[in-house]
Amino acid sequence: MHALHKTSLATLFLACAALAGTAQAESLNVMTSGGFSAAYQRLGPEYAKLSGDTLTTISGPSMGQAAEAIPNRLARGEHADVVIMVGYALDELIKQGKVDPASRVELADSRIGMSVKAGAPKPSIATDTELKQVLLDAKSVAYSDSASGVYIEKELFKKLGIEAQLKPKSKMIERTPVGSVVAKGDYQLGFQQVAELLPVEGAEFVSKIPEDLQSVTRFAAGIPVNADHPKQAKALLDYLASPAVQPAVQATGLDSVPR
Template identity: 25%
Template sequence: MLREPGEAAVIDRRTLLAGLLAPRLLHAQAAPPTILAAGATKHAVEELQEGLRAAGQPVPAAAYDTVGALRDRVLAGERPAVVLLSAEAVAAIGARVAIPVDGVAAVGRTGVGLAAPAGRPSPDIGTPEALRAALLATDSVAVADPARGATAGRHFMGVLDRLGIAEAMRPKLRLVPFGVEGVALAARGEVPLAVSQATEITDRPGVRLAGLLPDPLQLWTVYQVAALRDDEAARSLLRLFTSGAAREAFRRIGFQPLA
């Protein structure tokens, strides 16, 4: 079929435009996540999702980020069915967003720890003095960027100040977006130590929990699940994350029940 002069160029421009717009349209049409969950809870959430999938039930979509980043998304107007965040972040959300009555439940608590590559000797970090010596002796430490609102990352920077080694450690720090990415670096042997919530280290392939930060320097963080909508989807997820299966999933990755 003959085309008028210039018609081929018009068609080519349309094809190019369609190719440029398609990814944006697909992104715009993607359903928002039903669950916003901090990295410390990620592996338990994934285990529960897999259980739903194996049972042939619908699997709610989840998105993961630092506590601070997810808190800010909600405060900016995003409304997932539930969030799994620190109690502090849930309180900040509750001060500005209506949370249904009985819409908050505890998941457990976790502390900050150090990951070391599996199969290698891990340093003694049982006292502040031992931790200080171990950090000064290491080549590098992976830690989640505190500027992104990472709970463990922010706390660890304060620990370095309290130990008096912040300046000495600065060139050794390898900042990553998430604590779990630092743990992955340790699993691959790219760093000898990584800082993260213990729940992001426990039972992970390729790494071992070298230990929790010593008590005088520890930060115990309580995590909660909170419903942000008063609908059946939110209530169903609240039941899921407070079920016996959920308690076991959170326990397996290192969450401790509240006393």
């Protein structure tokens, strides 16, 4: 991962060392959804080195009917020390009394971007007019079955006044990273949260869509009320939200939360 600022790293190390000095190293269960996964995969191992804790990671969607979805896991009685997910889905778990409201931490914002097959031309979509024309000219368009894809299908095309033209040639891709179907050449353009487009080999990220057309997804984290290790969980959340790790967060395509 990107090197952390030395002073900030030292501060984090001392904080973790203090934690380790007051309690033995623990094994934390972390449930995380896809949008923050790339950042967590960079930061989790670093935190484990600093704290001595072991992080066991369980992946699942923030919502939906899938058995792997974080709310469904918790409903079945699965235990977690930390849940990382879309902010409004976390808020629902807080309302249900499953996550401690005082533990909520803002982590990052995720914006929608576009990718094309590796080697294909990268058209400019810097303005609303350019994006509209690129979509009209495209032979096929794919978008995810997450919040970003729902926004594209239900709102973005309408805002651009091209819903009728896009309906026959666009498709919501279920359970599969959009970049992968673009990489295979099945679709000319792919839209998804930037952090989920960047890791896909064979597809190349073009840019984010214009800010006035964005649908920003906030990722947040919290501690379930029945967490086995709430003190260590809080230390992990403080680390993930700290200024020192923001360069690593941003490198995965996410945007830091204004503080």
